[in-house]
Amino acid sequence: HDKAVCGLDSVQTFNPIAASAIHWTADHIQKKNLDFLHRLKVGPQIIHKDITICHGAPFDEDHYIFGEFDAAEAFEHITTPICFFGHTHFPFVYAEKDHLVDGTFLTGNSNEVKIEKGVKYLINPGAVGQPRDRSPLAACAIYDSEARKIKFYRMEYDIEEAQRKILREGLPSPLAERLSLGI
Known part of the structure; x- marks a missing residue:
């Protein structure tokens, strides 16, 4: 957008x-x-020796990573152990070890992922606005590079006020309605 x-x-x-x-x-x-x-900048960016960031997939910023097949292709295009991405608005972790890819959809609050040596990760922290995972809560993650772990959080915010602001500005009502549904 x-x-x-x-x-x-x-x-x-x-x-x-x-x-x-x-x-x-x-x-x-x-x-x-x-x-x-x-x-x-367009495309994936290496922001630290261990971290790549991109909007969608590392091979195409507009491509959605939905499932292990997409994740396997994405892993082929990153050289760092960790890649943070978004686009889907779903909090998700994909891990690749020995060319095997496993994905975990994160629900609830206070999920934590320990970063293991020899494993590559694709991390989607979720969305602060316009969530798509059926949870209206804002989602984010914090990476602790010293402890080698990522902590995922869900937080409440004033959804009704956000909805009022959207409608007051004359934007389409589905943009406001979907906030409370998390879709």
Whole structure:
């Protein structure tokens, strides 16, 4: 969506609800934030010797990683032990050891993953806004590089106020309604 907001992608590739949110954002975004979006590099970025970040899959930022088959392909394109990604809005951990890929969908709060040597990880911390995993709670993760563990969190926020703001701005009602459903 960010690429469409700054004119690097066509709004026409989005569904009408998403397109209306893109148009609203383009009309309201501060110049410094728009400039930041323009400066973002395309594709995966190695931000530390152990960490790659990307939006979707490391081989295509617009590709969704849904399942072990997608994860196996993604692992072929990363050189670091850990890759944080998003796009699906689902809190998920994929691990690859000895060319075997296993995935774990994270539910609830306070999940923790210990990072093992010799294992590669694809980590999706979930979404703070517009969740898709049927939980309305905001999701995030914190990586402790010294302890070699990732802790996943779910937090409450004022969903009703967020819904009111969405509707007050004239955005489509499904964007507000889905917040309380986590879809």
